[in-house]
Amino acid sequence: MIELDNVSFMYENAARPALSNISFTIEDGEMLAVVGHNGSGKSTLAKQLNGLLLPTQGRVLVDGMDTSIEALLLKIRQRVGMVFQNPDNQLVTTIVEEDVAFGPESLGIPSQQIRERVDEALYAVGMSEYKLHAPHMLSGGQKQRVAIAGMLAMRPKVLVLDEATSMLDPEGRRDILEIVRRLNSELNMSVVLITQLMEEAAMCSRIAVLSQGELIRLEAPAAVFREEAMLCEAGLDVPEMVRLRSSLEKRGIFLEGEPLAINDFADAVAKRYSSTRQ
Numbered sequence: 001m002i003e004l005d006n007v008s009f010m011y012e013n014a015a016r017p018a019l020s021n022i023s024f025t026i027e028d029g030e031m032l033a034v035v036g037h038n039g040s041g042k043s044t045l046a047k048q049l050n051g052l053l054l055p056t057q058g059r060v061l062v063d064g065m066d067t068s069i070e071a072l073l074l075k076i077r078q079r080v081g082m083v084f085q086n087p088d089n090q091l092v093t094t095i096v097e098e099d100v101a102f103g104p105e106s107l108g109i110p111s112q113q114i115r116e117r118v119d120e121a122l123y124a125v126g127m128s129e130y131k132l133h134a135p136h137m138l139s140g141g142q143k144q145r146v147a148i149a150g151m152l153a154m155r156p157k158v159l160v161l162d163e164a165t166s167m168l169d170p171e172g173r174r175d176i177l178e179i180v181r182r183l184n185s186e187l188n189m190s191v192v193l194i195t196q197l198m199e200e201a202a203m204c205s206r207i208a209v210l211s212q213g214e215l216i217r218l219e220a221p222a223a224v225f226r227e228e229a230m231l232c233e234a235g236l237d238v239p240e241m242v243r244l245r246s247s248l249e250k251r252g253i254f255l256e257g258e259p260l261a262i263n264d265f266a267d268a269v270a271k272r273y274s275s276t277r278q
């Protein structure tokens with residue numbers, strides 16, 4: 001879906017590149033996490049994915065379209081929707097449904113279709129009943145849901161969330177993750193989940209680890225989390241379930257598999273104890 005080919009990027013007047021020689025592919029329908037410490041290049045990478053920034057070296061192809069070709073940018077931005085960290089910076093109008101219509105209007109879509117898309121998008125994020133509300137009166141989590149709806153109304157193939165849950169309370173965060181997961185599994189939308197939270201990254205099929213502008217790992221969550229020293233060096237945490245497992249192992253209690261979600265962990269513990277009792 002998106003191909004990065006040896007991408008480097010240098011901000012003007014910067015001492016060192018924000019991204020160095022990054023190559024990888026984001027597959028159709030996959031859910032990819034991008035993790036990294038503050039300043040590791042996550043947002044710079046996100047902005048390469050829809051041509052908001054162009055590589056200083058190398059190239060980015062979105063559905064085969066090179067982001068450096070200006071005539072393709074509108075198409076590229078329609079394919080790759082982006083939601084940022086601060087919910088207050090993303091809403092532009094005074095009524096929720098107008099905000100969601102903003103994107104498709106800019107694409108020149110007929111108004112009857114816009115109506116349908118807006119209703120559908122608000123429904124998908126559970127915000128239908130707020131369509132006539134004022135965005136600035138909503139909670140942070142609701143604002144992010146409206147921002148996601150605004151992207152959905154453009155019918156993107158890829159949704160990029162750049163620390164989109166980081167300013168939300170746990171409930172708002174859970175709602176967003178649940179919606180994103182559903183869009184991925186039901187609509188086969190590719191998702192790039194940029195986060196500093198390992199628990200969020202654990203939900204994805206692969207994790208890309210950035211450190212000082214370099215891609216140092218791109219693997220399945222279990223493989224990444226096994227490398228505690230690497231994560232620590234990159235300034236990242238190890239997920240709680242992984243720490244819990246190694247802490248149990250030190251006490252001689254070994255579980256089957258590498259459960260990363262709390263329910264799977266509970267299942268593994270239950271399984272281990274039902275087998276000792278037999």
Ligand SMILES: Nc1ncnc2c1ncn2[C@@H]1O[C@H](COP(=O)(O)OP(=O)(O)O)[C@@H](O)[C@H]1O
Nearest residue numbers: 011014018036037038039040041042043044045
């Ligand atoms: N507009 C900018 N001008 C110059 N340097 C920038 C700019 N934005 C980010 N940087 C630098 O680029 C590096 C990567 O930043 P960023 O992509 O924002 O990282 P992250 O999102 O992982 O925190 C950092 O060293 C940061 O200071």
Ligand SMILES: [Mg+2]
Nearest residue numbers: 042043044163
């Ligand atoms: Mg960032």
